[in-house]
Amino acid sequence: MKVMKFGGTSVGKPERMKQVAGLVMASKEKKIVVLSALSGTTNALVTISNLIANNNRELALTRIKELQDHYYQFIDELLSKPDFVEKARKQVEEHFEFLEIILRISFSEALHKDILAQGELLSTKLFSLYLDENGIDHKLLPALEFMMLDKFDEPQLATIKLRLTQLLDQYPDMNVFVTQGYITRNARGEVDNLKRGGSDYSASLIAAVLQASVCEIWTDIDGMHNNDPRIVENTKPVEQLSFNEAAELAYFGAKILHPASIWPAQAHNVPVKLLNTMEPLAKGTLISADAGSEGAKAIAAKDNITAIKIISSRMLLAYGFLRKVFEVFEKYRTSIDMITTSEVAVSVTIDNDSFLKEIVSELEAYGRVKIDSDHTIVSIVGNEINITEDILSRVFQATTTIPVRMISYGGSSHNISLLIPQAYKAQALRALHSHLFF
Numbered sequence: 001m002k003v004m005k006f007g008g009t010s011v012g013k014p015e016r017m018k019q020v021a022g023l024v025m026a027s028k029e030k031k032i033v034v035l036s037a038l039s040g041t042t043n044a045l046v047t048i049s050n051l052i053a054n055n056n057r058e059l060a061l062t063r064i065k066e067l068q069d070h071y072y073q074f075i076d077e078l079l080s081k082p083d084f085v086e087k088a089r090k091q092v093e094e095h096f097e098f099l100e101i102i103l104r105i106s107f108s109e110a111l112h113k114d115i116l117a118q119g120e121l122l123s124t125k126l127f128s129l130y131l132d133e134n135g136i137d138h139k140l141l142p143a144l145e146f147m148m149l150d151k152f153d154e155p156q157l158a159t160i161k162l163r164l165t166q167l168l169d170q171y172p173d174m175n176v177f178v179t180q181g182y183i184t185r186n187a188r189g190e191v192d193n194l195k196r197g198g199s200d201y202s203a204s205l206i207a208a209v210l211q212a213s214v215c216e217i218w219t220d221i222d223g224m225h226n227n228d229p230r231i232v233e234n235t236k237p238v239e240q241l242s243f244n245e246a247a248e249l250a251y252f253g254a255k256i257l258h259p260a261s262i263w264p265a266q267a268h269n270v271p272v273k274l275l276n277t278m279e280p281l282a283k284g285t286l287i288s289a290d291a292g293s294e295g296a297k298a299i300a301a302k303d304n305i306t307a308i309k310i311i312s313s314r315m316l317l318a319y320g321f322l323r324k325v326f327e328v329f330e331k332y333r334t335s336i337d338m339i340t341t342s343e344v345a346v347s348v349t350i351d352n353d354s355f356l357k358e359i360v361s362e363l364e365a366y367g368r369v370k371i372d373s374d375h376t377i378v379s380i381v382g383n384e385i386n387i388t389e390d391i392l393s394r395v396f397q398a399t400t401t402i403p404v405r406m407i408s409y410g411g412s413s414h415n416i417s418l419l420i421p422q423a424y425k426a427q428a429l430r431a432l433h434s435h436l437f438f
């Protein structure tokens with residue numbers, strides 16, 4: 001069994017969706033195809049939901065109608081037999097009628113999630129109809145019948161495994177299954193989701209519980225690049241990454257993969273392949289337990305970081321000081337990304353500043369607190385990077401004119417991170433690229 005996940009751009013145009021069907025049929029192996037919503041749909045649904053929440057129902061209705069028209073056009077290009085076009089229109093209509101019903105009832109967080117779920121429900125139905133029209137035997141599996149979150153919104157792996165296996169066992173001779181990414185039920189049984197970009201996470205969870213041979217993530221770029229191609233010229237796809245390296249890159253800014261999607265595959269040792277729908281023969285990036293080569297492999301950057309410095313008043317970092325500091329962050333469920341210490345002070349970074357005020361006011365009990373916002377973490381990721389010859393001197397040469405606020409080295413053997421003001425990000429990425437990769 002393998003998992004093939006296709007992102008929004010891979011199914012965003014009728015001809016792309018047809019291509020996806022071709023890729024699905026290209027191999028004989030039994031497979032689960034996980035689809036995102038058509039590109040643009042989830043954003044449109046977020047807008048519609050926000051308009052409803054703000055009681056701007058008239059504009060919400062206009063946006064709903066626009067989106068509906070987009071789907072009707074899509075159907076006309078995707079399907080050719082009149083009875084299939086008719087069937088597709090009916091199915092699409094049901095989803096939009098549902099949105100219009102929501103317009104008339106009072107808004108809640110649960111309804112918001114219901115609205116967001118329509119994108120994946122629509123894309124999988126259309127894909128399934130296209131397969132039907134072309135006589136491709138398959139089964140559409142409703143993700144809402146097997147994906148499940150616990151009360152901390154973490155996936156319930158054991159339940160997912162049990163329910164999914166039970167569903168699959170009902171069709172022992174079926175070779176192609178199709179399901180929705182992103183959507184799930186939560187602990188209260190409501191429709192929920194795995195956060196934006198979460199279809200990758202769905203694919204990885206499914207691959208993990210089924211012990212799939214591979215989890216293929218199909219996008220519109222030929223793998224994970226060694227730097228941000230929007231900022232740096234001459235970036236290249238990285239052929240091979242370990243799970244740890246990929247997790248660091250995804251977490252620290254590489255947009256191609258949802259950061260949470262590494263751990264399920266890693267825990268169950270399922271290789272992940274990043275592939276390009278537009279260039280199916282390109283090598284892409286293989287992510288597995290094996291790192292392949294050593295040395296610096298890629299650079300990623302994560303913006304909107306806040307640095308917090310706590311300058312200890314009396315105790316000069318006496319034992320227990322760090323624990324007290326960390327407990328404040330724990331209390332507000334705010335995770336720390338980077339940390340550096342000196343004898344009199346400790347600096348940490350966070351990317352979620354929802355509770356910044358509360359955190360600062362509690363930290364002030366332990367010392368003076370200084371905040372620097374609008375920073376960027378630049379991470380250099382590679383295998384055994386800590387013992388790679390010259391690595392630090394090259395990093396320092398690249399950053400001589402950049403006001404580096406924090407450096408983290410030695411926390412793992414595959415990451416060196418720098419905290420810099422966001423305004424210096426492009427300069428830092430380009431300089432590090434030329435010092436490390438040429």
Ligand code: ASP
Pocket residue numbers: 007008036037042043119181182195196197198199200
């Ligand atoms: N459709 C969802 C989003 O746009 C999930 C995904 O595409 O992965 O965030």
Ligand code: MG
Pocket residue numbers: 007008197200256258
């Ligand atoms: Mg994505």
